[in-house]
Amino acid sequence: MAQQDRAVQTRDRIVTAAAGAFYRVGYADASITTIANAAGVTKGALYFHFGSKEEIARAVIDEQHLRVTTAAQEIWIATASPAETMMLMCADLAERLVDDVVVRAGIRLTNGGAIFDPPTRAPYDDWLLTFEELVGGAVGAGEFLPSTDAARLAHFIIPAYTGVQLLSDVLTNMGDLKERIGEMWEILLAAVAEPARLEELRALGARIFGTAG
Known part of the structure; x- marks a missing residue:
């Protein structure tokens, strides 16, 4: 259960970080690296939850x-x-x-x-x-x-x-x-x-x- 909670929290952090990046610089200029860094996760962890930048944007x-x-x-x-x-x-x-x-x-x-x-x-x-x-x-x-x-x-x-x-x-x-x-x-x-x-x-x-x- 704790692992599931952490996964949900990580996903939420990615969505929030992506929202900030999309708003500041726009969808086209917000890179996966920028989003991962803002969320405090590795790119591997990000791709565990989302397959692409478009998928993240749709989650936002x-x-x-x-x-x-x-x-x-x-x-x-x-x-x-x-x-x-x-x-x-x-x-x-x-x-x-x-x-x-x-x-x-x-x-x-x-x-x-x-x-x-x-x-x-x-x-x-x-x-x-x-x-x-x-x-x-x-x-x-x-x-x-x-x-x-x-x-x-x-x-x-x-x-x-x-x-x-x-x-x-x-x-x-x-x-x-x-x-x-x-x-x-x-x-x-x-x-x-x-x-x-x-x-x-x-x-x-x-x-x-x-x-x-």
Whole structure:
């Protein structure tokens, strides 16, 4: 059991070290030697766990997606309002993109889909399905207009978030990401919220994204 624990810990160290390297210098310039040195393991130990750099990168993406979807599920379970749930999920991801190098590197690798063949699309598919269900829930709860098309709005929110995140990364190194996502939601709510619920939802957004007052 102790040997299994050590193997898991070694694998985790490699994934974390690789995330740091991929984020700092990019996938192409992060060498196996650099990753092994950062993880404090030999190249032989690294290859025991991973057969290639691409396999390590996919493990970073998988770990990133596990972390953010686990948090998203916890938010969903704990929150009654579908609209609030979506905003909380967006805010949580924004915070993790600033604070968690595995999430930050994993998202960057996912956005750079041309790196892999076939491209990594599973995280996008998961988020699209999640938000389609939540948008439908917001319509059913009287938070969003009855005319709102859940699938179409989900296919707008996820790419919009991705675009805001990419620009925030370039312009401020994610320093303004949560604020910009809050602005994105202000615009969305003005377009899709039931008029009778708009001020309530705006107040929720201001609290969640730190723009109250």
